[in-house]
Amino acid sequence: MKAIAVKSGAGKPELIEVPDPVPDDGEALVRTLRVGVDGTDHEVIAGGHGGTPEGEDHLILGHEAVGVVADPNGTSLSEGDVVVPTVRRAPNGPNEYFERGEPDMAPDGQYHERGIVGKHGFMSEYFTSPEEYLVPIPDELAEIGFLVEPVSITEKAVEHARASRSAFEWNPSSAVILGNGSLGLLTLAMFVDSFDRAYCLGRRERPDITIDIIESLGGTYINSNETPVAAIPDVYGAPDLIYEATGYAKHAFDSVEALAPNGVAALLGVPGDWEFEVNGGKIHREIVLHNKAIIGSVNSHVHHFEAAVDSLQRMDDEFIDALVTGVYELDSFADAFVNDDTTIKTAVQFSRYEER
């Protein structure tokens, strides 16, 4: 079968031929429908993040997949079920985090991530997965099911952020999302329902397709060239929640001061090393005297995928149509990895739901 992989050091994805996968006991065989592309894929391709499976010279890409069960192989799934796979797998037999259904909390060395580090991803015509890592979704989401994984990332981050504020009565009214990429926009589509005021910060100038989406959702665009993070309280009021999705480390530090009292910053971006000067005393003091919290969040587990299905069902078709700027067939797969100002979210199409 065909697969999209990156060879070590190649710096770009290519179409390769690999043997059809054979499901083990407890695994189902899944025919791949679509697989999304995100910033992590670009980092993996560039070699800045992730790694190939042990002993191999290439990694099959893709961690945002949706497929159809082709062979239940004795599992409780049925042929034709539409499913979304979770991403983490235990490297050497199950460990405590996987056993309790929280692989997203496993530390370094106790997980592989399909399509990212240590285990092949889902960008192939078929893939296999243990049943417990396949989340059934409604048939009508078959086309956009590749958005379940990114939305699940936000479900987890928000769950942890809210938990950090659960020891008192927290009545947040405003949230700022740092980053107007596909994850930022998906998050905004969720936040416009749960906050009175929802903002999305980026560095694009008008006219811009992401700004159009932000405004059509009812959100407010913050141009970071005009209003840097530290200036947000003065211009828009101090937000109760900041969702950091850029991985720009200075944003994380500026967020602490920009937050309203009792607010929380959820960090999701993954920056490289970067030394800079901060007023560490002021940041520390601000966290203490205003009961602030900063939480980090990576990956997600089955419950977050299930919550993401609900969130995705509530989103407008028009928003999804604007967000997904391209779905590419295998013969033009390289277009799915182009990242320019006309690109928001892309996916590769491996097969169609209606096919048999």
Add this chain to the structure above:
Amino acid sequence: MKAIAVKSGAGKPELIEVPDPVPDDGEALVRTLRVGVDGTDHEVIAGGHGGTPEGEDHLILGHEAVGVVADPNGTSLSEGDVVVPTVRRAPNGPNEYFERGEPDMAPDGQYHERGIVGKHGFMSEYFTSPEEYLVPIPDELAEIGFLVEPVSITEKAVEHARASRSAFEWNPSSAVILGNGSLGLLTLAMFVDSFDRAYCLGRRERPDITIDIIESLGGTYINSNETPVAAIPDVYGAPDLIYEATGYAKHAFDSVEALAPNGVAALLGVPGDWEFEVNGGKIHREIVLHNKAIIGSVNSHVHHFEAAVDSLQRMDDEFIDALVTGVYELDSFADAFVNDDTTIKTAVQFSRYEER
């Protein structure tokens, strides 16, 4: 009646004469037994923190008090009840934070703190307080009731720290307390019960009375001159919880990296401005990839005072005896404000429980 106050700019406390307080409706009159002294008092005296009530040139000190109800004045309290007052009061009539019993979550400008900022403290022979801010405690705690307030500070910080870890199964086994002052030692006395391993970091060399206490509690002393915060994981294993009580800002930043995966740092110290360089990218990345949390915590409310009473009752008498290095009568009150290597916790005695 006699009171201990600091005049603006004086830099030291003095004994003054003030009129006896008269309770308003809903307030009880309390005869003061003992009032503790802590680092905040020293900051208030030095002028680095807090402020006098509006229109006055002095502030009566003291926020860690225990007393006996002298006149219930129509409240549900009874004469002779031993009570501990909470610290925050609403400045201009009740606001939402006070109404819901969470004055500790009120932002700047929406609270006064008795003995610290905007309202006189408890270092006087009598004080009055609305009934809802007087926490009854068992008679047998009358002598050490001035420790309820500092213990309540830890109850709140730990409640918020645990809340931040409540979205997953968190099984912490080790905690490091930064700071071997009285709050650090009281916290250690609580942590030796709830963590397999509890450490307390300071910069004292042996022989030292705080190190003796740490070891008699079953804790481990970490000498920061030998093992700075960043080196703790290598020497003692990465802690699940770090409790920062020094207000040394670099500790807060080093704590993020020292924490075990999924760990939480609770910050309580209040540093001044201090600019320094950090590897902000690494700190940000570490928070994200290992699901870490940092929470700030200030002040405490009635439920924390109630929890503190339980915690205090579980502490050994020997520990309390070693912790309280001096209780001084009014005629030698200045000794309670001496802070040297033989001092851990001091208090001023205003009257005795047995008196009438």
